[in-house]
Amino acid sequence: MKKITIAIDGFSSCGKSTMAKDLAREIGYIYIDSGAMYRAVTLYSIENGIFQGNDIDTERLRKEIDDIHISFQLNPETGRPDTYLNGVNVENKIRSMEVSSHVSPIATLGFVREAMVAQQQAMGNSKGIVMDGRDIGTTVFPDAELKIFVTATPEIRAQRRYDELKAKGQEASFDEILENVKQRDYIDQNREVSPLRKADDALLLDNTDMTIPQQKEWLQEQFNKIVKR
Ligand SMILES: Nc1ncnc2c1ncn2[C@@H]1O[C@H](COP(=O)(O)OP(=O)(O)OP(=O)(O)O)[C@@H](O)[C@H]1O
Numbered sequence: 001m002k003k004i005t006i007a008i009d010g011f012s013s014c015g016k017s018t019m020a021k022d023l024a025r026e027i028g029y030i031y032i033d034s035g036a037m038y039r040a041v042t043l044y045s046i047e048n049g050i051f052q053g054n055d056i057d058t059e060r061l062r063k064e065i066d067d068i069h070i071s072f073q074l075n076p077e078t079g080r081p082d083t084y085l086n087g088v089n090v091e092n093k094i095r096s097m098e099v100s101s102h103v104s105p106i107a108t109l110g111f112v113r114e115a116m117v118a119q120q121q122a123m124g125n126s127k128g129i130v131m132d133g134r135d136i137g138t139t140v141f142p143d144a145e146l147k148i149f150v151t152a153t154p155e156i157r158a159q160r161r162y163d164e165l166k167a168k169g170q171e172a173s174f175d176e177i178l179e180n181v182k183q184r185d186y187i188d189q190n191r192e193v194s195p196l197r198k199a200d201d202a203l204l205l206d207n208t209d210m211t212i213p214q215q216k217e218w219l220q221e222q223f224n225k226i227v228k229r
């Protein structure tokens with residue numbers, strides 16, 4: 001069967017990667033979490049003194065961007081890809097609130113986006129890929145055969161993230177998560193380069209009142225429609 005490219009974009013914490021990973025596993029495609037790449041650049045910047053408080057030393061980051069190598073390796077325990085930064089597994093570190101609260105300003109920088117988009121396009125050049133993010137259907141793979149744009153209310157998204165952190169035994173504040181979700185949405189939608197927006201040819205999915213199995217079934221149906229055409 002011919003392989004296609006699947007782009008899943010949308011607001012933060014709305015379930016993009018949950019849907020994308022499940023579909024990729026079912027259909028035997030590669031799954032790439034593009035947000036993890038921006039998170040890895042952010043972690044690098046935090047750990048290497050590129051952040052001074054909330055200020056970014058953009059000139060230093062520009063010089064060092066080509067030294068930031070991001071890769072993914074399947075974790076046999078979770079069955080999901082873990083993110084590696086310069087050869088080190090940073091999957092847990094990049095999900096911290098510290099990284100979440102610094103990532104969107106890093107993702108506004110044109111040279112960072114250029115470097116990430118080039119790597120993402122190289123990962124998808126043989127098709128058979130499901131990639132989720134903010135600009136996959138608009139910039140990274142504008143010719144993707146299947147494009148989805150996911151949304152849900154900020155409150156439900158914050159609640160899902162809060163439940164996830166609690167289930168992992170991590171400290172979490174619902175208000176802090178809600179604030180972070182709203183702030184990232186604002187920065188992502190209003191940046192100059194590749195702002196978050198629905199591609200004209202993307203299908204809209206509001207999953208506020210959907211369960212994980214329901215959204216999984218919906219996505220599988222959309223995939224089936226495309227490949228059976
Ligand atoms: N329909 C749903 N109902 C309830 N919980 C959900 C649903 N979809 C996803 N979740 C849960 O919501 C949380 C966020 O989902 P996920 O990480 O897939 O979102 P995301 O859009 O990829 O987030 P981010 O943009 O921050 O990477 C996870 O704990 C996931 O299990």
Ligand SMILES: Nc1ccn([C@@H]2O[C@H](COP(=O)(O)O)[C@@H](O)[C@H]2O)c(=O)n1
Nearest residue numbers: 012034035038103104107133134135184
């Ligand atoms: N294609 C993308 C993906 C992500 N971002 C930025 O990274 C942040 C973290 O992404 P998550 O998917 O892990 O939430 C996100 O808030 C965006 O600022 C991006 O710009 N483009």
